[in-house]
Amino acid sequence: MSGEPEDDTIEESELSSARERLEEGADKAIGEFDQGVVDLLAWLLDTETRARIYVYLRQHPNSTSEEVAEGTGLYPSTVREALAELHEEETVSRGKRESEGAGNNPYEYEAISPSELVSGAVGQVQSQLNAVFNLDDKLARNDDGDDDGPVTISVRDAEDDAADAEPTDGDEDASDADREDASDADREDAPENE
Template sequence: MTTDEPVDRDADDVDAAEAGSTDESPTQRTREELRKTKERLGEGADKAVKGFDDNIVDLLSWLLDTETRARIYVYLRDNPQSTSDEVADGTGLYPSTVREALAELHDEGTVERDKREASGAGNNPYEYEAIAPSELVQGVVGDVQRELNAVFNLDRRLGGESPDGDTEPVRISVGDADESSADDADADEGDATAADDDTDGAASDDR
């Protein structure tokens, strides 16, 4: 009579079988690698955007006096017709800080406001919109020009002369973007014409 005896499997065979059962298929591995790659790219893009935003805010902080006002300006350029509460939610600033800054920016003409239209009765809040960057720059140019001329006339002032006698050699002008593009095109055309003339001259010399 024969009896079924348990067959001892080699421990290495058992480990290999268990490992095989948990191994990912090539498709699963590829998907996992793609997911990790997308996460890395996303993190890099987020850092790039944050760096860009931070640089813009730093520059605008100089133009608008504070980082708070700069962040509000950037938010309103990206989200026009926002209420003060929406600006506070979008920027993470305190609502009272936002309201105070918006009032100042409105008084200075940096932001415009209108009552939000609502179908029902009730309180219709103001919605705000920031002026164009070109208008912002032109508004700052006059102040910068005065300050630079004051520095230019420093020795005159230290000598006790009246500021009324100051000269104003510093002149800052802001041209229209379309005009600048046209000027650049004219300059490029002029350079091309000059280059053609030089080529023609060289060819005649060779003859």
């Protein structure tokens, strides 16, 4: 019986060690995921600075440039310049902050949704891919040609997909019939038990 308290201590120590290793692994995975998202956004938005500002504004909408600079650790002048560019490109919207008193009302910024960001980038990517595919034609004609090409990229919101998936009154009958046909086919394909 004198060995039982030591056994409990050893088991608790092993559990604690295992828990710490799992937490470290989870932290590493989250860090790698976060860096992957930042890298993707940096590609979409041209720089890591703009990506960091975008992420901050998604987490903290209606922030001023001063708040963004403080939250991201970037220089205020860098943030103001990037916000001006992002606003011009319609990646962020801005409006005057309402305040009581006679002070200066700073702009507050809000980032567009990720689906809007991707939709905007898709047009650029599609145009560039079509330019590559049509390069020989353009060089042979020695003109600009048209922008229509073999590549078409479309982006749909998950909300749109969910709405498309909901059956309408006419769809319910068809889906019931489809299920009946599928179950009949399953019975025909099933091996007979002898």
